[in-house]
Amino acid sequence: MGWAEVIGEKTSEKIPYTKFETGSTMIRVLDNEPYSYWSHWLNKQQTSVACLKKDCPICGVIAQMKANKETPIYTSSQRHAVRIWNYTTNQMEIMIQGKNFFSQLLTLHKEIGDITTYDIKVVRKGQGTDTTYTLLPSAPKEFDTNDKTIVDVDMEKQFAPPTREEMLLLMEGLTWAEINGNEETVEQ
Numbered sequence: 747m748g749w750a751e752v753i754g755e756k757t758s759e760k761i762p763y764t765k766f767e768t769g770s771t772m773i774r775v776l777d778n779e780p781y782s783y784w785s786h787w788l789n790k791q792q793t794s795v796a797c798l799k800k801d802c803p804i805c806g807v808i809a810q811m812k813a814n815k816e817t818p819i820y821t822s823s824q825r826h827a828v829r830i831w832n833y834t835t836n837q838m839e840i841m842i843q844g845k846n847f848f849s850q851l852l853t854l855h856k857e858i859g860d861i862t863t864y865d866i867k868v869v870r871k872g873q874g875t876d877t878t879y880t881l882l883p884s885a886p887k888e889f890d891t892n893d894k895t896i897v898d899v900d901m902e903k904q905f906a907p908p909t910r911e912e913m914l915l916l917m918e919g920l921t922w923a924e925i926n927g928n929e930e931t932v933e934q
């Protein structure tokens with residue numbers, strides 16, 4: 747909100763989310779601490795949605811199904827996000843990963859030093875649920891921001907959950923496009 751949006755400075759361009767291809771991708775992490783949030787996976791729409799935390803209807807269904815000793819139709823997982831520079835796509839991106847990936851980053855952060863002070867080679871192997879990532883740190887080197895567009899991201903806003911009403915529509919199986927009447931989607 748605000749004048750920056752009116753003149754198109756802030757939200758004119760969407761920040762892309764990182765998609766690692768099989769093989770190696772060199773990145774520079776730009777935030778030395780992740781933004782963490784809980785998300786639910788919607789099988790039908792093949793998308794995830796941020797948990798509402800308070801009175802979340804999906805959490806409600808999960809709790810009830812667990813209480814009935816049924817396998818919940820939704821899953822919850824904690825996601826972590828940081829801004830990165832992707833040398834392959836040559837752009838700033840938001841990288842979202844789970845515990846496994848970020849545990850490796852934390853190890854580098856503790857053992858090698860601040861993760862924003864060196865490039866990291868991300869090696870992706872496998873597909874789907876068999877996907878594994880190996881992180882290989884490079885020698886510390888100042889990040890050259892020349893010719894690079896780096897912007898701040900309000901992560902709270904970026905990963906804000908939908909309204910309760912929207913969440914209920916998603917649970918009924920509607921897609922974001924159907925709810926909003928456009929193609930606006932947030933991949934979480």
Ligand SMILES: [Zn+2]
Nearest residue numbers: 797798802805
């Ligand atoms: Zn929830």
